[in-house]
Amino acid sequence: MQIKSIEEYHQVYQQSVDQPEEFWAGIADNFLWRKKWDEVLEWNFKEPSIKWFQGAKLNITENCLDRHLETNGDTPAIIWEPNDPTEDHRILTYSQLHAKVCQFANVLKNNGTKKGDRICIYMPMVPELEIAVLACARIGAIHSVVFGGFSAQSIADRIKDAECNIVITADGSFRGTKEVPLKSVIDDALVQCPTIKKVIVLTRSRTPVSMIKGRDVWWEDEVKKVETQGNPDCPAEEMDAEDMLFILYTSGSTGKPKGVVHTCGGYMVYTGYTFTNAFQYQPGEVYFCTADIGWITGHSYIAYGPLTQGATSVLFEGVPTWPDAGRLWDIVEKHKVNILYTAPTAIRSLMSFGDDVIKGKDFSSLKKLGSVGEPLNEEAWHWFDEKIGQGKCPIVDTWWQTETGGFMISPIANVTPLKPGYATLPLPGVQPLLVDENGKEIEGNGVSGNLCIKFPWPGMLRTTYGDHERCRTTYFATYENLYFTGDGCLRDEDGYYRITGRVDDVLNVSGHRIGTAEVENAINMHSSVVESAVVGYPHDIKGQGVYAFVVSPNKHGDDELTRKDIIMTVSRIIGAIAKPDKIQFVSGLPKTRSGKIMRRILRKIAEGDTGNLGDTSTLLDPAIVDEIKEGAL
Ligand code: WTA
Secondary structure, three states, X not given: OOOOOHHHHHHHHHHHHHOHHHHHHHHHOOOOOOEOOOEEEEEEOOOOEEXXXXXXXXXXXXXXXXXXXXXXXXXXXXXXEOOOOOOOOEEEEHHHHHHHHHHHHHHHHHOOOOOOOEEEEEOOOOHHHHHHHHHHHHHOOEEEEOOOOEOHHHHHHHHHHHOOOEEEEEOOEEEOOEEEOHHHHHHHHHOOOOOOOEEEEEOOOOOOOOOOOOOEEEHHHHHHHHHHHOOOOOOOOOEEOOOEEEEEEEOOOOOOOEEEEEEHHHHHHHHHHHHHHHHOOOOOOEEXXXXXXXXXXXXXXXXXXXXXXXXXXXXXXXXXXXXXXXXXXXXHHHHOOOEEEEOHHHHHHHHOOOHHHHOOOOOOOOOEEEEOOOOOOHHHHHHHHHXXXXXXXXXXXXXXXXXXXXXXXXXXXXXXXXXXXXOEOEOOOOOEEEEOOOOOEOOOOOEEEEEEEOOOOOOOOOEEOOXXXXXXXXXHOOOOOXXXXXXXXXXXXXXXXXXXXXXXXXXXXXXXXEEHHHHHHHHHOOOOOOEEEEEEEEEOOOEEEEEEEEEOOOOOOOHHHHHHHHHHHHHHHOEHHHOOOEEEEEOOOOEEOOOOEOHHHHHHHHHOOOOOOOOXXXXXXXXXXXXXXXXXX
């Protein structure tokens, strides 16, 4: 599946466009199927209805685990590095991981789980998180992993939306010096969730937790029960290619987060193929992706993609800045990492600590670097290249989304000539195009526009859980017969793609997607807030920061305290990741006569670019703009 030269890339790419079904059938042949497909692809972007490999039967965990046992059973699948570097690391080989997944799949069965049930997972970055995910897939249950930084309210919203009946969590998690009381957050969430019948709790932090009789059980006790039952194996459930594999919630420009749905067959083929091809993974290489399994990057490129290829992955529980800002580099050295896949925000943050923290570290094992989540600015690109890659490692800047399932536009390591700041060229099977506001294709090179995709790929989302119409309106209705990404993009003279950022009301804060409407709703919940508007502004480390303009006439004379109250409210409703960085109190928002907030003006003020605010004559109260400009933070 690996392309070995740029000439071969061009040739394979052309074939994938001319004969997409033959192309993908050829790729899919590299995977293990119980039964092959009757039809490779049936699709329309109108409804939308997208079906890959119909009629095929499989279980993704047989591809991730069973098929490696005979030849690679003793190969490490996971090298787990704990938060505290003085704690021992753990290695799980493919055989061991297989055994543990089967065991925990039996735990789930003992606790009443059936194929098609939805299971919420809220766990620290420990091997058991990956075990829980795979155990769900083993028995055909649909996982919905919620990132550990989300609040009880966010968890409750997700559990209710997916009607989950089981939660898998831990007593607590360690992140640097912090301890997060996961079970206690779950308890708060479950007050609102009558559908949850069982909570399985892993011991990690030994924080005291409340355990409710009949509902809450310990992971370790349940595993013991399976052991005494003497039932170590768990045959994999036979799944249709288009059966749901998981739901993952992500933010959009309106309303609540939506549950992006991925299915078994296409997602497996797509993540496995893109992983091995873009990173040119070689047997024995140690691969380290610093993302959290709570995000799509962790799903596709810590869990499923690498495991389908029999790769060895480092799983890291902690944060890059603890005990000091050299932690990632210590891990690279300790586990002799060959491929490091991380995010621009982490690179910029570590860069800001200066060269002292990289002095004396051994980077000699590194062969390939990767980046994901937001545009990798040139300064960070060069630092990553020179200081970490020592000028000898290609940087694979992968552009993709929760909805795309896997890499879309990305270099192939050591094949695609690189350009700093560019995701370079579409991978085979991916057909991007740029359109103007009216959906008209902008052809040729040296042009910019809104990035769309015109042909399906196996890893694409199929629906948004419980609300197919929302999937249609969000992604397929803006431009006829196109999937709209929400990103702006430049295609340069060489046909190279550079993603310029979101063109909708979605912020990208430290690589995390946050809907402005979502943050506004949370701010507006605060009792003294009348209304608010949230925009992004350039932030040196986070990429974008959250800037809130808030109308709050009743602050009891203490602006600072009210700011903190508002931040606390946002943390409660969404989670700490959505906290505003700046809150400016204003007496009103700039609105048109029809009552629409003119975000364009607020964005410019937040960016500090107040010289030319454009036409403000259509505003209801133009004077408000001067007031806001004056008080800008
Ligand atoms: C942005 C993360 C520039 C983009 C996998 C996209 C990027 C959103 C890149 C998806 C990149 C992701 N260069 N921008 N290499 N990768 N993005 O769903 O705006 O969390 O739409 O998926 O991140 O974020 P998501």
